[in-house]
Amino acid sequence: MLENDDFLGTVVVFSKVDCINSLKAKMLLRDLDINYIDVSLDKEEGALIELEKFVSGKVITPHIFFNERHIEGYQGLLEITKNEKEFESIIELIKMNKSPESAPHLALIDEKILQQKNRKDENQNNGNESDARRLHKEWIPTEYDKLVSMMRKANLIKDNRVSVTKTYRNSFKGEDFVSWIVRTKKIRRGEALELGQELVEKHFSEQFSKDGTVTFDPEMYYQLVDEGDSGPLNSGRPPTGDFTKNVGEFNELLRQLIEPIYDHILNEDRTRVHIERLEDNTDFKHYAALMREAVNLEIEHSTIEERLAFFTNCYNMQLLHITFKCGIPQTIWQRRRYHYSVYYKIGEHRYSLQSIFNGILRGNKKGYGMLWKPFGKEDQRRPFIIPDGEPLVHFAINTYMVTTPPIRAYSSKNVMEEMHKQAQELLESDSVLRIDSKKQIIHLSRLFKVYSHDFGSTTEAVLEWIIDAMKAGQKRDNLIKIYYLGKYTISYLSVDYTLNIIRDELL
Structure with missing residues (x-):
């Protein structure tokens, strides 16, 4: 990982608001911890004229500049990051050299460079880390976080029924863990026991045993620390604020991101999900990063069609995101938790799956088995509901069952036609x-x-x-x-x- 707060040079991205490859390029730079200056051709006066000095023919975004070194397109950037030797030489270029006269120059770029310099000076004077760097350190997942995720996917963490009257929820048995880690990681049993000890100390709050000790024992059950109040699913790194706040424009970026994700993880009729294929999927990583920007969306300025398309896409991907992170639910109670207790923060509000489906898309109607409507009279999300609800969403929502409608991405402009066509089929x-x-x-x-x-x-x-x-x-x-x-x-x-x-x- 790279942190270029101390670099002398500058990284500049010329982008467009509705360009999916611009978004991917910025996400890739952010994943690499490379600070960049975003120059929007849609908004910045003189940006296109400046860029045309370096580009012949039609301008297709993004264009990335590491000082004067020009890289065209997201794929070009991606290929260079994969070439370790060439990428290191580019990083060395901006690390040791200020941006020369032969690099792009705009008032916005100069202003951002000055802001970065002032921020660095302020941090040095205070003797403290920047907020962004400190938050990033807190965000970086540990090896054991990944291990817990793998355990969920291997179905080790589940509700263990040990008698007619007793069930250990969200737990695993020590011996199951030892056997699994020995088999998958090709390590010795003694090493597995040491790993189990460190795991329970770090992640598991309760040991179900008679003496209540905290020693890892293969014959005992261990319960995961409650994640119910762990915050929004789309939390983590703070949002950049570089992306559009318009719901329609945001949904178009979202749609272009999730279509290739669906192509990769869905079966031929688009009704069944290979959830583990999300593990190393670059587009899914970009999706997760984009959804962190959803906290800045101005839902109050959106049209009905924009909300219909966005929240339908959001629901279907949120369900997959929850399943990928928390594991395949083994009981009706786990399914219920996924629908009611895990949420995204969008704009200024929280949205669980049930609040999106029953609250927004169905027009604030009681769900199956619910005693009251999702949004009460004082709920600030009420203005965002689809008036009277849209029945066509029943043919667009992933029901989590094999009888689900085909899973697709919907555009804000043509959402009604797209849903109607799916319903007809x-x-x-x-x-x-x-x-x-x-x-x-x-x-x-x-x-x-x-x-x-x-x-x-x-x-x-x-x-x-x-x-x-x-x-x-x-x-x-x-x-x-x-x-x-x-x-x-x-x-x-x-x-x-x-x-x-x-x-x-x-x-």
Whole structure:
């Protein structure tokens, strides 16, 4: 990791607000702890004229300058960072040399350089670390944090039922850990026992034993420290403030990031998730970094379509983010915790999965089994709800089950058309709607029963909504004929509650 507060030179990124590769380039620099000056071609007067001095032909962002050394595009930057020798020479360039006259010059760049110098002088005078550096040190995960994450993915940390009346929640058995770490890391049992001792001292708050000692024992169970109040899922490094606060523009960047993530982790019909493929996925790392910037979003200035697209994308990715970080849920209580207790901070407010789904997307309606609406009368998130809710979200949300709709990314500009098209495709499937014309039976997905009020106040209203949503064809004609004859029976299709998470074999 690099920290260039003390470097003499300057790194400058010429970017555009809606450019996904500009975002990726800045995220990559940030991952490497390289401070940079962001020059937006959309906002900074004279920026394009200055850049055209170094670029021939059409300008395609980003353009990155390490002093006078010019790198074109995100892929160009990525390739150079992979070439250790060349990258070290570039770092040495900005470390030892001030930005020369042959490098880009703008009033904004000069102003930022002066601000960085003043900040460095102030820190030296105070004899203290900068806030950003101190926060970064606190953010860096330890080796054992990663080990705990691996244990979750290996299903070692779970609710262990030891008798009819006793369950050790969020725990692991010592022997299971020893066997797993010996097998996966090829270490001796004695080393595994030492690692177990250090692990429980660092991460596990309770030892379930008769004597209450803190010695690691393979025959005992250990419980993870409660993470319920660990803060937002998108916390960590402080946001840079370099990215757009407009929800529509932010969602476009988000959409372009998550589409390749879905291509990498979803199966062919886009309904099942290979969750472990997120481990070394660069786009997922960029996504996590981008969501830290969501705390600066101005939700109050967004349109209904922008909120519909953004919060749908956010819900689907947040569910995967939770599963990746916390592990595949083993019980209904774990699933409930994921939906109610883990949250992102967006703008000035917290959003769990249920508050996004039931509060925002469904128009502040009570969820299944809930006794009250997500947002009370004084809740400051109420102005952001989708008025009356949008029924089409039921065909866009990852239900966490194998019967989930295909998982896709949605644009702010065309979200209604995209959701409607997906609904039409699903309504053509017998898994959502099956018509038995001979017996006059209409078989419906159970979502039309559980969430019937989202589609209409009566069965007739629900069927009319379905007819209006369907595309023209024989199936729609058959439904219309049965409906208007009025001699039909409604039956609800069975539900497969199996999780749609696929566990790749651990290497």
